Amino acid sequence: MNLDLATGIGLRQPHYAQLLAERPPLGFVEVHSENFFHEGGASLGVLERTRAHYPVSLHGVGLALASADGGDAAHVDRLAALVDRIEPARVSEHLCWGRVDGRHFNDLLPFPYTGEALSLVAARVSAVQDRLKRPLLIENLSAYVRFRDSEMSEADFLAELVCLTGCGLLLDLNNLYVNACNFGEDAFDMLAALPLHAVGEIHVAGHAQTEYGLIDTHGSRVCDEVWALLRAVRAAGVRAPVLVEWDTDLPSLDVLLDEAARAADAGDATAREVGHVRAA
Template identity: 50%
Template sequence: MFPALGHGVGLRTQHYAAFLEQSPRVDFVEAISENFMGLGGRPRAVLEQARRDRPVALHGVSLGIGSVEPLDQAYLKQWKALVDEVQPALVSDHLCWGRAHGHYSHDLWPVPYTEECLAHVVDRVARVQDVLGRRLLLENVSSYLEFRASELTEWDFLAEVARRADCGLLLDVNNVYVSARNHGFDAQTYLDAIPLDRVGQLHLAGHQDRGHLVIDTHEGHVCDAVWSLYRYAVRRFGDVSCLIEWDEGVPALPVLLAEAQKARAIAAEERAAPPPARAPTLEAR
């Protein structure tokens, strides 16, 4: 359903020179859509160079699919233009909200998992997919609070959005871990509930563990617990594109590429292992 691109890294300004001049070996890169929408200059030249050598995924942060504010038509227009020009292998944004009173928070705030919100999100995903003319991947966000009004678990909500809106999912394994720690649920239960055929991409990242709270910082190496959960995800979802996100204290490119290589090696190990009994897809239950 979605192309398996291998193991990639985020395209970040710290590595622009390397991508312009050296064409580093990496399966694919993921670019933040908003950093290139309607813009030119060096950033756009880097994206053009990167896409000549490998597939590109476009990852958005400002769609606000869960916001009650109307979809930003100017945003959709520029996004569509970028997608048409870049022809990315994957297009994604987050299951969140972050816009009100005509203002952007530039953050990824969780939505309440209610039937009202579900219908709202499903409607908007359908409209976005109509505009883009392609399937969107929605990513689960890390969260630090929960709503009393929630009627569904996060994983059931996510699965239901994918089923009703006929969209894909970008499963951020680190975010699952972070939220599981913060809210006390079982991360594997979360993964077990996600329909196999909806997952088009995985994310891995570092976080900050404060003991009583885990913060999704996208800084540092992926921790052992998240690598373990990643193994579980690979066993469950198979050959899915996987990206290392490292946005704070961005290291030298070789360090980032080594993290992607580690993800690749783990995936190879898990795929070589005997297949576990698979949980049924949502549609089959």
């Protein structure tokens, strides 16, 4: 589905009624897939009604694709059923692991970027894509630690994964910025190393400053540096839709719509600048 330069927000329970009543002009909405894995009930009904008015992006947090433990066939089946039901515009997951020896930590955990991990994740992504009969978008992770055994950067890992599987990239600019700050790297250099041609969706979000560095909380407004990254992505010609992610300390719908308008402005401003450059 063509969502070029579209902007969206997360569909969250406190906003269900207002969003359906007012139907603000959004390009799409996004939900966490696992919150709709059940068979029926009010929230699934709201998602179906929302889907009648907006494209939906399904964003998974539980597949744990890099878990050495083995694939989670039941989880993939539930995702496939939801995909059939909602016919989403995008389906995405994270570049992370979460389960070992039968225990699931229900978090997005980092792992060493090795050849072994690449083979495993590529096989897993391919299997999920075959099951869903559509490409997955894989999101770059905010990781607070790095592994001694890593043989490549996350960007190189993702570039290889895109080559091996044909998957797309969910480019999370806040994650990128958080990692850049925490590891003392340049966010624009990190951006340039990613396979930007494969970006199918962009996330922007807020983070928190803690004594341990930046933590990816999705609980505040997007910072100026992340908006600058979005303008750089647009200037590089990436037209993928952008989502304002906000999960903790959820504000009123108006605040989210305001952030979505700022995300749209970043695209417009860049288009004007690029236009001026081309005209000159």
